[in-house]
Every structure is written in C-alpha cells, then in structure tokens.
Amino acid sequence: MRFTEGSLAVAEAARLCRPDVVSAYPITPQTHIVEALAEMVADGTLDAEYITVESEFSALSACLGAVAAGSRAYSATTSQGLFLMFEVCFNLAGMRLPMVMTVANRAVSAPISIWNDQQDSISLRDSGWMQFYAEDNQEAADLHYLGYRVAEDHRVLLPAMVCFDGFILTHTYEPVDIPSQEEVDAYLPRFAPLARLDAQDPISFGMLANPDYYMEFRYANDQAINKAKEKIREYGKEFAAKFGRDYSAFVEGYALEDAETVLVAMGSLCGTVKEAIDEMRAAGKKVGLLKIRVYRPFPVEEVAAALSGARRVAVLDKNISLGSKGAVALEVKDALYGLGIPVLDYIVGLGGRDVRKRDIARIVELTEKGEGDLFYGLREGMG
Amino acid sequence: MALGVGCTARPGKSRTNKTGAWRVFKPVFKHNKCTKCGICSMVCPEGCIVEQDDEFYIPDYDYCKGCGLCAEECPAEDIEMTKEEK
Numbered sequence: 001m002r003f004t005e006g007s008l009a010v011a012e013a014a015r016l017c018r019p020d021v022v023s024a025y026p027i028t029p030q031t032h033i034v035e036a037l038a039e040m041v042a043d044g045t046l047d048a049e050y051i052t053v054e055s056e057f058s059a060l061s062a063c064l065g066a067v068a069a070g071s072r073a074y075s076a077t078t079s080q081g082l083f084l085m086f087e088v089c090f091n092l093a094g095m096r097l098p099m100v101m102t103v104a105n106r107a108v109s110a111p112i113s114i115w116n117d118q119q120d121s122i123s124l125r126d127s128g129w130m131q132f133y134a135e136d137n138q139e140a141a142d143l144h145y146l147g148y149r150v151a152e153d154h155r156v157l158l159p160a161m162v163c164f165d166g167f168i169l170t171h172t173y174e175p176v177d178i179p180s181q182e183e184v185d186a187y188l189p190r191f192a193p194l195a196r197l198d199a200q201d202p203i204s205f206g207m208l209a210n211p212d213y214y215m216e217f218r219y220a221n222d223q224a225i226n227k228a229k230e231k232i233r234e235y236g237k238e239f240a241a242k243f244g245r246d247y248s249a250f251v252e253g254y255a256l257e258d259a260e261t262v263l264v265a266m267g268s269l270c271g272t273v274k275e276a277i278d279e280m281r282a283a284g285k286k287v288g289l290l291k292i293r294v295y296r297p298f299p300v301e302e303v304a305a306a307l308s309g310a311r312r313v314a315v316l317d318k319n320i321s322l323g324s325k326g327a328v329a330l331e332v333k334d335a336l337y338g339l340g341i342p343v344l345d346y347i348v349g350l351g352g353r354d355v356r357k358r359d360i361a362r363i364v365e366l367t368e369k370g371e372g373d374l375f376y377g378l379r380e381g382m383g
Numbered sequence: 384m385a386l387g388v389g390c391t392a393r394p395g396k397s398r399t400n401k402t403g404a405w406r407v408f409k410p411v412f413k414h415n416k417c418t419k420c421g422i423c424s425m426v427c428p429e430g431c432i433v434e435q436d437d438e439f440y441i442p443d444y445d446y447c448k449g450c451g452l453c454a455e456e457c458p459a460e461d462i463e464m465t466k467e468e469k
Contacts, residue, residue: 094389094390097389157388157389194389195387195388195391204392205389205391206389207390207391207396207400209390210401210404212401213386
C-alpha cells in the first residue's frame with residue numbers, strides 16, 4: 001500500500017503495464033501523469049519510447065501507428081486535448097487497434113474551465129472505445145490492467161478509456177495498492193497483435209469500404225464492443241482472484257436492497273453519494289446508489305436488473321447533451337423502458353461546481369416530489 | 384469479404400475489393416459504330432476499360448464508377464449511359 005497522488009498511482013499502473021510507446025501532450029489536470037512517465041523513461045525505470053509531439057492529435061496518431069506496428073501504447077489526456085484526438089479515436093476503434101488511454105475528466109470550452117466534469121469523455125461515447133469510470137484512485141489504477149487485458153483480447157481488439165475525475169482524484173492523495181511487476185506480468189501477457197505493420201509482410205489498416213461493405217464493418221465494431229462485456233466479466237474475475245478487488249460487474253449497488261429512491265452516478269461523485277446515503281438511512285430514508293463503472297459498452301440488462309425494485313430513480317449527470325438530457329439518464333431511461341419506473345435527471349457539478357452531501361439529500365427530496373430533469377443548484381437570477 | 388478485421392488489406396487487394404458499387408449510370412458499349420479508336424480506354428479514370436482480343440473495348444463493371452467520361456468522349460457516340468437499378 002502506498003500513500004500517493006491519483007495521477008502518480010495511474011502513472012505507476014501505466015508503467016506496470018509495460019507500454020512500448022508512450023505519447024502524450026501535457027494538459028491540466030492530466031499533466032502529472034505524463035510528467036511522471038517521462039521521468040520514468042528518462043531514469044530508465046520504464047523501457048519505452050516516449051514520443052514528444054506538438055499536439056494531442058499527433059500524440060494519439062503516434063499511438064495508433066505504434067499499435068499498428070505491434071506495440072503496446074499508452075496515452076493520457078483531458079478536455080480540449082481529447083477533442084483534438086476526436087478523429088484519431090474513431091480511427092483506432094475502426095482499425096481495431098487496442099490501447100489504453102487515461103482521461104482526467106475536465107469540463108470543455110467555452111467558457112474555458114480547467115475543473116472537473118465528465119463532458120469530455122462522454123462526448124466520445126460513440127467513438128467505439130470502451131469507457132470505464134473510476135470512483136477512487138485504487139479503481140483508476142486497477143482499471144488500466146483490466147483495460148489492456150480486455151482491449152487486447154482478439155475477440156475484442158478495441159481501445160479503452162479509463163476516466164477519473166480531474167483534480168478530485170488526479171490531485172488527491174489516497175492509499176493505493178500498487179502490485180509488483182511480477183504480479184502484473186502474471187495477469188497481463190505481452191500484446192499479441194492479430195495483424196501488424198511489417199515491411200516484409202505488408203498490410204494496410206482502415207482501407208476504403210464502399211457502401212456495400214461499410215455497414216458490415218460498423219456492425220463488427222458494435223459486435224466487438226458488446227463482446228467486451230463477456231471479457232470484462234472474465235478478466236475482472238481473474239483480476240479479483242489475483243488481486244482481491246473485483247471489477248467483473250459493470251455496476252455496483254450501495255444500500256440498494258430495499259431502496260425506494262435510487263441515485264445513479266459515475267466516478268468520484270459515488271463516494272459523496274454513499275456518505276449522504278448513510279446519513280439519510282440513519283434518518284430512516286430508504287435511499288440507495290447504483291454506481292456505473294462501465295459506460296461503454298453500456299450494461300443495459302445489469303442496470304435494469306439493479307433498478308427494477310426502485311420506486312423512483314434520480315440520475316446525477318456531470319454532463320449535458322445540449323438540447324436533450326444528461327447522457328447517463330438517457331441510457332438509464334432506455335434500460336428501464338416499459339418498467340414504469342420514473343427516471344429524473346439532475347445535471348450537477350459542471351465545470352467543477354461542488355456537489356455536497358446536502359445537495360444529494362436535496363436532490364432526493366426533489367425526486368420524491370417528482371421534480372427533476374433540471375440543472376441542479378443554479379445561481380439565483382442566472383438560471 | 385476481401386478485407387480483414389479493422390478493414391485491413393494485403394497488397395493487391397484492390398483486385399478483390401470491388402469498387403464499382405457506387406455507380407448510378409452504367410456505360411453500355413454498343414459496338415455498332417465503334418471504330419476501335421481506344422479513346423474510351425484512355426480517358427477512363429479507373430483504367431478499367433480494356434482492349435479485347437477482337438480489338439473492341441469493354442469496361443470492367445467491378446470497378447467502373449459510372450462517371451460517363453467514356454460516353455462523353457466517344458467520337459462515334461456509341462456508348463450509352465443507362466440507369467442501373469440495384
């Protein structure tokens with residue numbers, strides 16, 4: 001167990017995954033991760049090529065080329081940096097090139113904000129990447145080992161984003177269990193590409209697909225990311241057997257059994273919600289939490305099963321699909337379609353706005369009154 | 384399918400990856416007034432109009448995109464663009 005900053009725990013996890021290539025561009029609040037990795041490469045404690053680039057577009061493009069050449073690649077970014085990678089994200093998924101990238105979740109411009117919400121990675125939800133959301137730094141670090149394992153499976157072959165909240169987790173010190181290199185090696189085998197660039201045996205990736213083939217490739221992508229569900233379960237169980245922490249489930253319940261009002265959240269917010277639930281439970285309120293760890297592929301059946309006993313559901317979204325609703329609420333509504341359980345959406349914590357225990361309690365009160373589908377806690381006169 | 388996982392292709396796959404599917408109008412080579420001048424073959428952007436043993440030219444519909452340049456340039460006006468239902 002090490003008492004360490006979230007970013008450094010993630011950098012350690014990335015090192016233990018033995019990437020051959022690291023390419024990233026520093027951007028707040030991700031910077032500490034890539035600084036640490038650059039130092040490791042310079043000090044000789046990480047045997048990787050650290051490719052310095054002039055932008056995030058180049059960073060992820062360098063990773064794409066590296067994976068296509070048969071290397072294990074790693075990158076990290078956030079917010080505007082992730083948006084510069086937009087095109088490359090779709091290319092990695094379409095070319096079925098597996099890698100892991102950390103997203104230190106941050107709000108997006110404009111207005112400019114370096115603080116946390118989850119709009120950045122949520123906006124890449126359709127890119128074909130798997131998306132994991134970590135509640136704490138232990139989970140954030142661990143999801144990297146699991147991420148590579150699932151991503152590189154030949155039934156999956158897709159990239160994965162490990163998302164953890166900027167500042168709230170990246171810059172917070174917590175005790176984190178960092179396994180030994182031998183333990184990680186025993187869990188995560190070397191990357192064995194299905195196909196790779198080789199001058200002696202030429203191949204091209206991502207070729208032209210005419211209207212008579214394109215749909216089949218998109219279908220194959222969809223099949224692959226759904227196949228990842230099975231692999232997350234399988235390799236999650238294997239991880240639990242080796243390391244004692246179980247990530248085989250896509251969702252986690254907290255005080256769910258007899259809960260009448262269930263809150264749904266992703267990321268560090270879940271910790272606050274659990275504290276608030278303890279207080280509300282002590283006061284006799286039957287409140288529970290459903291934490292979603294895997295957002296892509298979205299666990300429709302698991303969410304429906306976990307929420308089927310609820311009287312009402314309140315989704316806390318740290319994002320907003322402008323002109324529609326929060327992206328998590330939309331998925332939850334889809335999962336519960338036809339069950340007659342009201343789902344209310346609360347947009348919270350955008351651009352680093354604090355979400356406190358009393359806010360959670362207030363949201364539960366609003367849900368009980370049937371008031372929802374709103375931005376929670378707007379300033380007077382500015383809403 | 385000619386393409387592999389991730390839309391990968393080995394060299395020479397353009398021979399099996401047919402690219403004629405986006406054609407709307409199909410050039411029909413009537414060979415009535417044809418003088419075997421070969422201009423159709425020279426202007427074809429796909430390079431898919433090939434001289435046969437009898438010196439007449441015919442397009443390879445696996446690759447012909449239906450651009451109509453051959454019909455436009457044919458001095459004998461012996462190539463007809465016809466609507467193709469798929």
